[in-house]
Amino acid sequence: xxxxxxxxxSGVRAYQTALDIVGENIANANVPGYARRTAVVAENPxxxxxxxxxxxxxxxxxxxxxGIARAYDAFLTSDARTxxxxxxxxxxxxxxxxxxxxxLNTGSQGLSxxxxxxxxxxxxxxxxxxxxxxxxxxxxxxxxxxxxFRSLAQSFDATRTGIKQDVDQTVDRINDLTSAxxxxxxxxxxxxxxxxxxxxxxxxxxxxxxxxxxxTKIDVTTRGDGTVDVRLDNSTGPMLLDQxxxxxxxxxxxxxxIRLTLDPFGNSGTIPVPGSGVLAGxxxxxxxxxxxxxxxxxxxxxFITSVNAAHGQGVDLNGIAGGDLxxxxxxxxxxxxxxxGQATLxxxxxxxxxVFAGGYELWYDGGTSQxxxxxxxxxxxxxxxxTLDLDGIHLELxxxxxxxxxxxxxxxxxxAGMRVLIEDGADVAAAAPWAANISAAxxxxxxxxxxxxxxxxxxxxxxxxxxxxRMGAGSTYEIIDTADTGVPPTVLASGAYVPGAWIPVNGxxxxxxxxxxxxxxxxxxxxxxxxxxxxNMLRMVDTRLGNPGFEGxxxxxxxxxxxxxxxxxxxxxxxxAVRDKALETRDAAxxxxxxxxxxxxxxxxxxxxxSAKIIAAAREIFQTIIDIR
Amino acid sequence: MRVxxxxxxxxxxxxxxxxxxTLAQLEAQIASGKRILDPSDDPLGSSRVADLQRSIxxxxxxIRNMDAITTQLSFADxxxxxxxxxxxxxKELAVQAANGxxxxxxxxxxxxxxxxxxxxxxxLSNSRDAAGxxxxxxxxxxxxxxxxxxxxxxxxxxxxxxxxVPISTDVAxxxxxxxxxxxxxxxxxxxxxxxxxxxxxxxxxxxxxADAATFTAGMEKALRDTTAxxxxxxxxxxxxxxxxxxVDTETDRLKALETTMTTAKSNxxxxxxxxxxxxxxxxxxxxxxxxxxxxxxxxxxxxxYL
Numbered sequence: 001x002x003x004x005x006x007x008x009x010s011g012v013r014a015y016q017t018a019l020d021i022v023g024e025n026i027a028n029a030n031v032p033g034y035a036r037r038t039a040v041v042a043e044n045p046x047x048x049x050x051x052x053x054x055x056x057x058x059x060x061x062x063x064x065x066x067g068i069a070r071a072y073d074a075f076l077t078s079d080a081r082t083x084x085x086x087x088x089x090x091x092x093x094x095x096x097x098x099x100x101x102x103x104l105n106t107g108s109q110g111l112s113x114x115x116x117x118x119x120x121x122x123x124x125x126x127x128x129x130x131x132x133x134x135x136x137x138x139x140x141x142x143x144x145x146x147x148x149f150r151s152l153a154q155s156f157d158a159t160r161t162g163i164k165q166d167v168d169q170t171v172d173r174i175n176d177l178t179s180a181x182x183x184x185x186x187x188x189x190x191x192x193x194x195x196x197x198x199x200x201x202x203x204x205x206x207x208x209x210x211x212x213x214x215x216t217k218i219d220v221t222t223r224g225d226g227t228v229d230v231r232l233d234n235s236t237g238p239m240l241l242d243q244x245x246x247x248x249x250x251x252x253x254x255x256x257x258i259r260l261t262l263d264p265f266g267n268s269g270t271i272p273v274p275g276s277g278v279l280a281g282x283x284x285x286x287x288x289x290x291x292x293x294x295x296x297x298x299x300x301x302x303f304i305t306s307v308n309a310a311h312g313q314g315v316d317l318n319g320i321a322g323g324d325l326x327x328x329x330x331x332x333x334x335x336x337x338x339x340x341g342q343a344t345l346x347x348x349x350x351x352x353x354x355v356f357a358g359g360y361e362l363w364y365d366g367g368t369s370q371x372x373x374x375x376x377x378x379x380x381x382x383x384x385x386x387t388l389d390l391d392g393i394h395l396e397l398x399x400x401x402x403x404x405x406x407x408x409x410x411x412x413x414x415x416a417g418m419r420v421l422i423e424d425g426a427d428v429a430a431a432a433p434w435a436a437n438i439s440a441a442x443x444x445x446x447x448x449x450x451x452x453x454x455x456x457x458x459x460x461x462x463x464x465x466x467x468x469x470r471m472g473a474g475s476t477y478e479i480i481d482t483a484d485t486g487v488p489p490t491v492l493a494s495g496a497y498v499p500g501a502w503i504p505v506n507g508x509x510x511x512x513x514x515x516x517x518x519x520x521x522x523x524x525x526x527x528x529x530x531x532x533x534x535x536n537m538l539r540m541v542d543t544r545l546g547n548p549g550f551e552g553x554x555x556x557x558x559x560x561x562x563x564x565x566x567x568x569x570x571x572x573x574x575x576x577a578v579r580d581k582a583l584e585t586r587d588a589a590x591x592x593x594x595x596x597x598x599x600x601x602x603x604x605x606x607x608x609x610x611s612a613k614i615i616a617a618a619r620e621i622f623q624t625i626i627d628i629r
Numbered sequence: 630m631r632v633x634x635x636x637x638x639x640x641x642x643x644x645x646x647x648x649x650x651t652l653a654q655l656e657a658q659i660a661s662g663k664r665i666l667d668p669s670d671d672p673l674g675s676s677r678v679a680d681l682q683r684s685i686x687x688x689x690x691x692i693r694n695m696d697a698i699t700t701q702l703s704f705a706d707x708x709x710x711x712x713x714x715x716x717x718x719x720k721e722l723a724v725q726a727a728n729g730x731x732x733x734x735x736x737x738x739x740x741x742x743x744x745x746x747x748x749x750x751x752x753l754s755n756s757r758d759a760a761g762x763x764x765x766x767x768x769x770x771x772x773x774x775x776x777x778x779x780x781x782x783x784x785x786x787x788x789x790x791x792x793x794v795p796i797s798t799d800v801a802x803x804x805x806x807x808x809x810x811x812x813x814x815x816x817x818x819x820x821x822x823x824x825x826x827x828x829x830x831x832x833x834x835x836x837x838x839a840d841a842a843t844f845t846a847g848m849e850k851a852l853r854d855t856t857a858x859x860x861x862x863x864x865x866x867x868x869x870x871x872x873x874x875x876v877d878t879e880t881d882r883l884k885a886l887e888t889t890m891t892t893a894k895s896n897x898x899x900x901x902x903x904x905x906x907x908x909x910x911x912x913x914x915x916x917x918x919x920x921x922x923x924x925x926x927x928x929x930x931x932x933x934y935l
Contacts (some may be wrong), residue, residue, distance in 0.1 A: 098669070106683070123690050130770055130771065437767075437788045545798065588632075589631070591633055595930065601935075602935070
């Protein structure tokens with residue numbers, strides 16, 4: 001007779017475990033990364049059967065749970081990981097590129113509009129060269145251009161810092177994850193396969209790997225015992241985690257790009273950022289930010305050079321040669337991060353030529369309540385309170401500093417250091433340096449033009465300040481010193497008169513045209529104060545030309561970022577769809593479906609009840625035998 | 630295929646989320662009336678919009694420049710017109726004075742009127758614009774172009790040429806005239822200004838008892854000079870007129886161009902509001918449907934029947 005009671009008991013035990021597993025599945029249905037578990041129910045192996053001539057008539061040995069299976073598909077899981085890395089890359093890149101786009105493109109308030117207004121106010125000066133209000137409006141527009149360049153440079157720098165902070169946090173998280181995985185590898189190695197404990201450890205392992213894959217591109221090798229080796233990038237990439245433990249990852253900035261270092265304290269070699277995950281998105285955005293910042297910097301430098309070159313060729317309303325309109329570098333005081341006080345600092349440069357190129361340091365001594373300003377190399381310094389003057393720098397200090405407060409003062413150049421050097425509208429060099437006049441006594445109707453030509457130098461020294469071009473006999477011209485009262489005056493240069501031909505003189509070319517009578521003269525002298533001459537302003541307006549001009553080149557930079565962002569948006573929505581699909585497919589294999597669990601619940605409940613009935617039947621049968629007297 | 634309960638919730642939520650962001654984008658577009666909100670919505674279109682906007686701004690600046698030119702030229706033209714009228718009167722006086730039967734007293738009367746004409750001509754030559762700058766002193770707009778020297782002779786003291794203002798990237802138009810060139814005429818005594826010639830005419834009338842031959846020769850010159858002066862001023866007005874016509878034509882052209890560019894810009898960036906509202910409606914319907922179906926489907930669970 002078989003052990004009916006034993007059979008019933010084995011069924012009750014097995015289906016109780018199976019019901020427990022169903023309960024666990026239902027309880028964890030909403031836990032991300034939980035893989036559905038199933039109790040593997042198997043018939044107990046039959047005992048006996050060793051005697052070939054004896055027929056085994058026992059029914060069997062019942063049932064037991066041979067293990068707990070975890071619904072898991074290695075390929076689908078890895079596919080979902082890759083898909084999620086591609087999506088997080090696009091998503092992260094989209095976030096930061098939108099950031100760059102938003103400060104780069106501010107419409108007519110942005111740099112493009114400012115440049116247009118700079119050139120248009122320059123034309124207003126050209127239409128009324130002696131108007132001080134037009135000149136002031138021009139300087140104010142120039143100030144706006146400089147402010148916009150500076151603001152862009154600051155925004156690029158803030159974005160660079162922001163991205164770098166995210167990179168550092170991401171790298172820290174990657175290090176946490178690999179170190180957690182390394183610990184997990186050890187635990188998995190010690191845990192028996194096919195148990196609830198091993199299933200939950202493997203769930204945790206896959207969760208960590210999923211997060212790691214969303215941060216950077218990894219290649220995972222799963223060993224027979226369930227432990228994993230992780231490489232960066234692909235199957236030939238550098239080992240991030242092996243059975244020995246995890247390697248530390250670090251990130252550095254180099255040449256406008258993010259680079260990774262593996263084992264940053266032992267290895268100086270850098271590796272490129274692998275092509276998926278948050279880290280890749282950050283690296284993409286960092287590169288775009290650096291490229292745009294460099295482009296804007298170059299644009300600023302070229303704009304300054306070209307406008308200054310034009311401005312320097314003219315003379316201002318006071319008849320004085322124009323200097324630079326823009327400076328490409330400024331001194332900037334940067335407070336130390338450790339400062340605790342609220343000092344106010346007003347810095348003025350009284351003499352640019354004296355400023356020490358190596359920079360300065362400024363600190364506050366709480367004991368003596370004195371500020372000290374010193375050159376960075378310590379070669380000169382000054383101590384005092386209130387105002388400090390050193391090397392043409394004038395500092396006015398106030399507010400509530402605290403002991404140990406410290407400022408670094410350095411020159412910044414490019415877009416970040418751009419500023420306008422001229423404050424008075426009268427100092428705008430709108431006029432050409434040379435002006436030509438027809439003598440009132442001329443008998444011909446000839447006209448004269450003059451154009452600046454710094455290369456022209458045909459007059460021997462000593463060079464007069466004012467020249468008279470006189471028509472001599474036989475259609476020749478003679479150049480004489482206007483101040484030469486000798487009869488006849490000394491001829492400095494001469495030649496045949498060709499109507500309309502430019503004659504190089506000294507710093508300028510002169511052109512005579514029309515009917516010129518013998519003895520007619522034209523005086524070419526430096527432009528006097530108060531002249532309504534706009535020739536140099538027109539030269540400055542012409543600096544906008546070029547294909548593309550400064551405005552066009554800025555617009556092109558905006559378009560470059562916009563195109564990148566546009567592509568990224570498309571990529572983000574495509575990779576999101578791919579990721580969702582991959583997750584669905586993975587979950588089809590491994591996630592919990594509540595209806596299915598409900599059905600299992602009923603199935604195992606019925607099996608449990610049936611097994612309990614067997615025990616009851618065995619008891620009744622046994623009772624029947626007891627009852628026989 | 631098995632459907633993971635958790636993921637099916639997640640993907641429904643994510644689909645509704647993307648519908649909601651579509652709605653937000655459409656709402657922002659409808660509110661602003663623009664199809665392109667950020668350059669990344671349409672990089673190429675947005676860059677063309679920026680180019681067009683810049684061209685429109687530049688056109689407006691040229692139109693502004695031309696307004697300034699027109700104002701200056703109108704000032705100059707009205708001054709020259711007044712000078713012409715004075716010269717016509719001066720010529721009449723020359724015709725009267727040439728009559729050999731006039732007495733010294735008669736000449737005196739003519740001379741007095743001629744003196745007034747000369748003063749008027751000097752004053753007109755020294756006309757100023759709205760900003761107080763002299764119109765005919767060339768570049769030295771702060772200096773009166775003509776003044777009487779110690780001997781009472783009218784001398785030129787301006788210099789250079791009036792500024793040329795750009796009306797397009799490569800054409801610039803002069804806003805005035807150099808008084809010396811404007812008033813210089815060819816006379817039998819060489820090139821001289823109209824003012825100098827009139828002063829000579831007056832001096833002849835003022836010289837009592839001049840011999841007949843000198844007087845006749847002088848009067849002939851005065852007649853020729855006043856005629857030449859009238860012609861010269863008419864030429865000058867024609868120059869101003871042609872410049873104004875050039876500016877007018879260019880202004881009209883730029884205004885027409887601006888209309889074209891504004892239309893092109895609007896075509897690029899403006900929203901087809903009707904289409905956008907249809908899209909909005911359809912997205913709203915879709916969102917509503919997915920919310921309702923979500924609510925219905927999620928009610929279905931075998932557990933409800935246990």
